[in-house]
Amino acid sequence: MSAxxxxxxxxxxxxxxxxxxxxxxxxPVTCAVDMMDADENSLYFLTAKGKSFYDRLKKKGYIALTGMKGKSTMSCSAISLRGKVKELGNTLLPRLFEKNPYMWKIYPTQESQNALTVFQIYDGSGEWFDLSKTPIERFSFTFGKMKVEAGGYFITTGCTGCGDCETVCPQSCIDLISVPAVIKQAHCLHCGNCYEICPAKAIERR
Structure with a gap:
């Protein structure tokens, strides 16, 4: 999928x-936040200006979040991301209330809505993680102007093809057809077993 x-x-x-x-x-301080809208490069949420959450957003200008969907661990998919935030004011409130009509029950009058302001999450990076797939599925993505190199474990040219790494991989995501072997990043748990066992020290963590 695209970002x-x-x-x-x-x-x-x-x-x-x-x-x-x-x-x-x-x-760190955590709280639950509803994502009110999204486009190709941004997420939008709102908060009240009287909250300490608002103060932290204004002072730091950064946020990290995780959302999960599923009835159990093994049916769960999750998206984690982090990015810059900026306040947009109340111009978008009518659109966000239209898309999320339950907000009328929380802030029913125009006077009560005066406390609200909209924030945009932009220039960030994220990861999709799906435990409902076999093997598991994970993908990294960036949005806005953020450019981030993929992290995880990678096999270097020091690999001898011994196969020790494959024996301890819980998702069997190491391809031994060629030397150096290749870790299938879309299925890697980032557990580090291959890194620990490699006799040639040919696996690096980025």
Whole structure:
């Protein structure tokens, strides 16, 4: 999927995410946040200007969040992302209330809505993780102007093709057809077993 489709999935299919921001003491604080809208390069949510969440967003300008969908661990898909945030004011409130009519029950009058302001998440990176697939499925993505190299474990030219790494891989995602062997990144759990066992020290973590 494109980054925009991941963002849309988070907004439409998951909707509520657990978000983390940093307080004045440098400690993380979490809260539940509804994603109100999304486009190809952004997510949109709102909050009240009187909340400490608002103060942390304004001071730090950054957010990280995770949303999950599924009835159990093994039926679960998740999207985690982090990115810059900026306040847009109340111009988009009518559109967000139209897309999320339950908000009228929380803020029923125009006067009560005056407390609200819209934030945009932009220039970020994220990851899709799906445990309902066999083997598991994971993909990284970026949106906005963010450019991030894929992380994880990679096999270098020091590989001798011994196959020890494949024996300890819980998802059997190491391809030994060629030397050096190749880790199928879309199915890797990032557990580090291959890194620990490689006798040639040919696996690196990025």
């Amino acid at each position: 925009g489709r991941y963002l849309k999935y988070l907004q439409e299919e998951i909707h509520t995410a657990i978000a983390a921001t940093i307080d004045d003491g440098g400690l």
